[in-house]
Amino acid sequence: MPDSLLPYVEVNPAQEADACVIWMHGLGDSGHGFAPIVSQLALPQNHRIRFIFPHAPERPVTxxxxxxxxxxxxxxxxxxxSRADVSGVFESASQVRQLIQDEIANGIPAQRILLAGFSQGGVIALHEGLRFDQRLAGIMALSTYMCEPEKLAAxxxxxxTSTPIFVAHGEQDEVVPAFLGNAAYKVLKENGYNCTWHTYTMQHNVCLAEINDISAFISRVLPLQ
Structure with a gap:
């Protein structure tokens, strides 16, 4: 990968990729944390989706x-x-944008790229996905919230605007309470976005029911070609 790109873990399909999921981890984790989920998604064996799990930079956390x-x-x-350092959000969103642009340069069109993120990573997925200047396949915001929702419209x-957005949260989440995820969903709806809200009986993690719904979402927005 080019030196300017974030380092990442990649999981490639058996055939040449024609689609890509870029999936950001949560605080203190790494790209290795979510990489095993690919096998749990039970996608068709002939899928052509490349999964990229970037590592966030290391930084002091107040x-x-x-x-x-x-x-x-x-x-x-x-x-x-005021929990999110806004300048850091913009910086990381810019780094994720470089990953998207690198995939486009390698032949995967924007409309075949899905952005996903859990917790902090979900903040970045929402932030960059809603500001990116080409249509993406979809956005997944998992157990997360929105940075500066009052500035979204501007x-x-x-x-x-019409890109499918999957917003999901655990009802028992004590790290990022579900009302924050629901608040992000409501802001999206109020601004005319094509989004759905999903809740699960879980804490700040993922569960089998959510993985099944994620798989269905990915298959819908990145169908076999």
Whole structure:
């Protein structure tokens, strides 16, 4: 991969890829954390989807005593209205944009690229996906929230207004309460986005029912060609 790109774990299909899922992990994790989910999705054996799981840069995280860990942005406060370091969100979103553009340069069109993210990674998936200037296949926002929702209308690009968006959350999530995910969903609906809301009996993680729904979503927005 080019030196300027985020490092990542990749899971390639048996055949040449004609589609791509770029999936961002949560705070303190790495691209290795979600890579095993590909086999659990039970996609058709002849699928041609390349999965990319980038590693967030290491940085000090204020709420964890300044400890360095992989993080898409600093979390300076437990106050949900100001917990995300906005400059860090924009920086990481720009790095994810480079991954998208690299896939496009390698022959996979934007409309065959899906952005996904869990927790912090979901913030980045939503942030970049709604601002990207070409239509994407879809966006998955898992157990997450939206950074600066009040600025969405002014900053978003119209290219992805009709792009399917899968918003999902655990009803027992104590890390990112479900009301934050639902608030993001409501902002999307109010702004005319094509989004769906899914809840599961789980905490800040994924479960089998959610994995099955994710698989169905991926198969719908990235059908075999």
């Amino acid at each position: 709420i964890n005593g300044g400890m360095r860990m992989r993080a898409w942005y600093d979390i300076k406060s437990m106050d949900f209205n 900053q978003a690009h119209t290219a992805n």
